[in-house]
Amino acid sequence: MKAEIIAVGTELLLGQILNSNAQYLSQELASIGIDVYFQTVVGDNVNRLSHAITVASERSDLLIFTGGLGPTQDDLTKDAVAAVLGRSLHIDRIAMDNVDRFFQGRGTPMTENNRRQALVIDGGTPLPNETGLAVGNAIAENGKFYVLLPGPPSEMKPMYEKQAKPWIMQHVLTHEEPLYSKMLKFAGIGESGLETKLLDLVENQSDPTVAPYAKESEVTIRISTKARTEREAMEKLDKLEAEIGSRLPNHLYASEDVPIEKTIVDMMTERGLTLSAAESCTGGLLMQSITSIPGSATVFLGGIVCYSNAMKEKLLNVPHELLEGDDAPGAVSAETAKVLAEQVRMIADTDFGLSITGVAGPGYSERKPVGLVYIGISRRGGDTAVYELNLKGNRDTIRLRSAKTVLYHLWKQLKAEQTR
Incomplete structure (x- = not known):
C-alpha cells in the first residue's frame, strides 16, 4: 500500500x-x-x-x-x-x-x-x-x-x-497486516558509530526492518514488522532488540521513545535516590531537562546556576585560589567541576550531585577554547568522577551536548550500580 x-x-x-x-x-x-x-x-x-x-x-x-x-x-x-x-x-x-x-x-x-x-x-x-x-x-x-x-x-x-x-x-486496509514497531533510544554514541556496530543488520534487513533516526545529542532506531497478531510481532521485535542490546549495552537506554532524563528519573524514583546540580555554562539547561519530566520532584531536590566566579565562591564554596590567579586551574577545569559537584550534593543533601563548567562560546574564556567543558558526578559515599569534553558546534549545540553528556554518564553509573 x-x-x-x-x-x-x-x-x-x-x-x-x-x-x-x-x-x-x-x-x-x-x-x-x-x-x-x-x-x-x-x-x-x-x-x-x-x-x-x-x-x-x-x-x-x-x-x-x-x-x-x-x-x-x-x-x-x-x-x-x-x-x-x-x-x-x-x-x-x-x-x-x-x-x-x-x-x-x-x-x-x-x-x-x-x-x-x-x-x-x-x-x-x-x-x-x-x-x-x-x-x-x-x-x-x-x-x-x-x-x-x-x-x-x-x-x-x-x-x-x-x-x-x-x-x-x-x-483501505482490507488485506494488509498491521505494522508493529519499537523505538530503541541510544545515548553516548553518534549515528555513524551506531551504524558501524549494526551495519550487517542494516544492510541485510528484510523483516523486521531497521531504520535509524538522528536528533541532536541522541539517536533512535525504529524496528518494525508486519504480523497478524501483536504477540507474533513482539516475538520478532524482542529477538532483534536483544541482539542490538547485546552489541550496545552501554548505549541502549530505553525501548520506547523517551529522553534519557525520563529513564533516569524512573530509575532513581524506583530506588529512592535524589539528585542536585550546579551549572555554569549551561545556565540551568540541565535542570530544565530534568524538571520537565513529570514526577521529577521526588528525585531532583534543587540546583544552583553559578555563572560567575563570585557565585561559585559565595554559593558553592569554591576556593578563590582555585578560580583566579596566575597558577589557578580556573573556572573551566576538572578541579572546579569536582568541587561544584561535591558541594552542591552536600548543600542539597542528595545522593548525587552533577556539575557542568566550560566555554560555550562564541569566544575564548580564560584563554581556553570554545567547546572545552568539564562535567562532574559526585556520589554520596563514593568517588567523584570528572570528564573532559571537547565539543564542536555553536553555543546552543555545545550547551545541549554538555547537558546530555552528563545525563549519559549518570545513567551509566546508575546502570552499573543496578547490576552489582
Whole structure:
C-alpha cells in the first residue's frame, strides 16, 4: 500500500508555516502499516493542484490531502479533486447546519462564501469537523483512495484520528497486516558509530526492518514488522532488540521513545535516590531537562546556576585560589567541576550531585577554547568522577551536548550500580 501526502497552500511553499501535518500523518500511517512514498506541497493554484493529483493517482494508492478546504476562493482542494475524478460537489446538510450554528452563536451574519466549507464530493463520505467548520471527505475510486483533511493541525489531527483513520481501516486496509514497531533510544554514541556496530543488520534487513533516526545529542532506531497478531510481532521485535542490546549495552537506554532524563528519573524514583546540580555554562539547561519530566520532584531536590566566579565562591564554596590567579586551574577545569559537584550534593543533601563548567562560546574564556567543558558526578559515599569534553558546534549545540553528556554518564553509573 503506497500512500502520498499532498499539502495544499502557498504559505507552505513560501516557508511562512511549517508543514507539521506531513510529519504527523507519516508517523500515523506508518503505525498502521501504510508506507508513505511521497510528500508533495502545492500552492493555491487549481491547474498545478490538478496536475499533482493526476501524478499522485498514477503512482500511489492512498492520497491524503491537508489544507484548501476553507471558505475563500483560494481554497481549491475539493474543486480540484472533484474535477480530476469527474464528479460534482454538493452541500452536506449536517456540515451546513454546523456552519449556521457557529455564526448564530456568535451573533454575526454568515457570508455566502462560508457555504463552501460544507461542500463535499458526490459519492464520497463526509468527515465531520468537531473543532472547526470545514467538512472533510473520503472517496474510493477504481482502487484508489482520496482523503481530504483541513489544514490547521487543531482540526486536522482530531479529524484524522476520529474520522479518517477508521475509514482507512475499513476501506483501505482490507488485506494488509498491521505494522508493529519499537523505538530503541541510544545515548553516548553518534549515528555513524551506531551504524558501524549494526551495519550487517542494516544492510541485510528484510523483516523486521531497521531504520535509524538522528536528533541532536541522541539517536533512535525504529524496528518494525508486519504480523497478524501483536504477540507474533513482539516475538520478532524482542529477538532483534536483544541482539542490538547485546552489541550496545552501554548505549541502549530505553525501548520506547523517551529522553534519557525520563529513564533516569524512573530509575532513581524506583530506588529512592535524589539528585542536585550546579551549572555554569549551561545556565540551568540541565535542570530544565530534568524538571520537565513529570514526577521529577521526588528525585531532583534543587540546583544552583553559578555563572560567575563570585557565585561559585559565595554559593558553592569554591576556593578563590582555585578560580583566579596566575597558577589557578580556573573556572573551566576538572578541579572546579569536582568541587561544584561535591558541594552542591552536600548543600542539597542528595545522593548525587552533577556539575557542568566550560566555554560555550562564541569566544575564548580564560584563554581556553570554545567547546572545552568539564562535567562532574559526585556520589554520596563514593568517588567523584570528572570528564573532559571537547565539543564542536555553536553555543546552543555545545550547551545541549554538555547537558546530555552528563545525563549519559549518570545513567551509566546508575546502570552499573543496578547490576552489582
